[in-house]
Amino acid sequence: MQKILNYINGELVEPSSKQYIDNINPATGAAYSLCPDSDERDVELAYQAAEAAFENWSNMPSDNRSKILLKLASFIERDNDKLAKAESIDQGKPFWLAQKGEIPRAQQNIHFFATAIEHYASETHSMGGHALNYTLRTPIGVVGCISPWNLPLYLFTWKIAPALATGNCVVAKPSEITPMTAFMLSELCIEAGLPKGVLNIVHGLGPKVGSALVSHEKITAISFTGGTKTGAEIARVAAPMFKKLSLELGGKNPNIIFADCDFDKAVKESVRSSFTNQGEICLCGSRIFIERSIYDKFKAAFVEESKKMKVGNPLADDTKVGAIASKMHFEKVLSYIDLAKQEGGNILLGGHEVNLDGENTNGYFIAPTIIENLAYHCRTNQEEIFGPIVTLTPFDSEEEVLMMANSTVYGLACNIWTENLNKAHRVAAKVKSGIVWINCWLLRDLRTPFGGMKQSGVGREGGWEAIRFFTEAKNVCIKM
Numbered sequence: 001m002q003k004i005l006n007y008i009n010g011e012l013v014e015p016s017s018k019q020y021i022d023n024i025n026p027a028t029g030a031a032y033s034l035c036p037d038s039d040e041r042d043v044e045l046a047y048q049a050a051e052a053a054f055e056n057w058s059n060m061p062s063d064n065r066s067k068i069l070l071k072l073a074s075f076i077e078r079d080n081d082k083l084a085k086a087e088s089i090d091q092g093k094p095f096w097l098a099q100k101g102e103i104p105r106a107q108q109n110i111h112f113f114a115t116a117i118e119h120y121a122s123e124t125h126s127m128g129g130h131a132l133n134y135t136l137r138t139p140i141g142v143v144g145c146i147s148p149w150n151l152p153l154y155l156f157t158w159k160i161a162p163a164l165a166t167g168n169c170v171v172a173k174p175s176e177i178t179p180m181t182a183f184m185l186s187e188l189c190i191e192a193g194l195p196k197g198v199l200n201i202v203h204g205l206g207p208k209v210g211s212a213l214v215s216h217e218k219i220t221a222i223s224f225t226g227g228t229k230t231g232a233e234i235a236r237v238a239a240p241m242f243k244k245l246s247l248e249l250g251g252k253n254p255n256i257i258f259a260d261c262d263f264d265k266a267v268k269e270s271v272r273s274s275f276t277n278q279g280e281i282c283l284c285g286s287r288i289f290i291e292r293s294i295y296d297k298f299k300a301a302f303v304e305e306s307k308k309m310k311v312g313n314p315l316a317d318d319t320k321v322g323a324i325a326s327k328m329h330f331e332k333v334l335s336y337i338d339l340a341k342q343e344g345g346n347i348l349l350g351g352h353e354v355n356l357d358g359e360n361t362n363g364y365f366i367a368p369t370i371i372e373n374l375a376y377h378c379r380t381n382q383e384e385i386f387g388p389i390v391t392l393t394p395f396d397s398e399e400e401v402l403m404m405a406n407s408t409v410y411g412l413a414c415n416i417w418t419e420n421l422n423k424a425h426r427v428a429a430k431v432k433s434g435i436v437w438i439n440c441w442l443l444r445d446l447r448t449p450f451g452g453m454k455q456s457g458v459g460r461e462g463g464w465e466a467i468r469f470f471t472e473a474k475n476v477c478i479k480m
């Protein structure tokens, strides 16, 4: 079986423990490769390598850093289909989704930040003729990046690209559920000539590798994407150490459909925002609120359109919904269907696992599931499920829908569907989420602030926000 290796000090190495964890293909339920079961010894080796590399990397002219990163981005583009296939097998997502969306986005992440540093200018603040202030922005040092399993290479590169571009050295931990493309990236880093120690990738379990990273005395900034519970644990450990923290956490996003929407578009995009990547995207809309006058019509069209979301082998061209990423998550998602039934939910579509034939007999497949008749404050409507499950709820007024939309502890993203521009702006201003899409979903400009309010996170990623996070500001004041 193929062995994934850590990437430390520019080399592919075994974990100190020499122990490995089975890496499962969720579409077959079978182990197909081995992921290092690393521990704090590997994190320490990675830290030492990063620390030794920092002086040269941080002092390198930014156009030289940019060139190396652009080369890395070009190798991702060259290997797009190979990486997409690996991502599909590792995570369960349809191949075409990785091929057309996620791997190209991983390339763009690196390209974007490699070029951003060529254009960055820090501020000056003049005090008339008396004095001049200028702001120096310097890299932090060795930073930690921890990423989840749902969009593996996409979210991994979204963190490491701004960290590296701004001159930091990185110790990174991908999710042990989906380690393959981060491993392949480490091979590309070697090929691209990334100086040794600049990026180190330590594979393994969160409570071992992740927590060793977070509690490491000398790693002074942590950029984390994952669940709210893990984010809280990271904050608990890191806050007393005064680490800089960026936390991108869970969501329970509302999708608000007004009666004056472009109906066909709202239906089609709502299906996409509900079931893309099996609903395992933090930005998926999982609570659909529909103005009562079009509730029945929308429900019928939404159920009809959702029936086209074929569940199947992730590598097949006509598959729209692949496998759930892990057995544990599969069981968690199914348990929420049981909960919804107990809470009085009426299942309009799906509501069960899907048993496929052949090599996929033991895979983790769940049918796109649509549920109505649930109170907005019940657990099914308040807790993050992170699977192909959505609820439909009617509303009568703007005030009512805002109250329901804002009722969870989360505040990541929101979709609003209306052709009335005034209403769109009004609701967008009042909804408590870091990202609002009007008449679209997942339309991303990498320059915009990305992140959530309330328990969906602390801080923002993207554009200058990421560059600011990964640098220290120092004001220099000169008296004239």
Ligand code: NDP
Pocket: 146, 147, 148, 149, 150, 155, 173, 174, 175, 176, 177, 204, 205, 206, 207, 209, 210, 211, 214, 225, 226, 227, 228, 229, 230, 231, 233, 234, 248, 249, 250, 251, 281, 282, 384, 386, 412, 451, 452, 456, 457
């Ligand atoms: P987890 O919080 O379980 O894990 C995220 C990462 O943290 C993994 O690499 C995990 O390792 C690691 N980890 C686990 N425990 C610790 C610890 N004690 N210290 C340090 N690191 C640790 O999230 P999931 O992987 O389950 O990802 C799904 C979650 O991510 C959802 O809640 C989703 O909403 C959120 N998410 C948020 C996004 C955003 O931008 N706001 C984007 C994408 C996802 P291991 O895998 O070994 O457990």
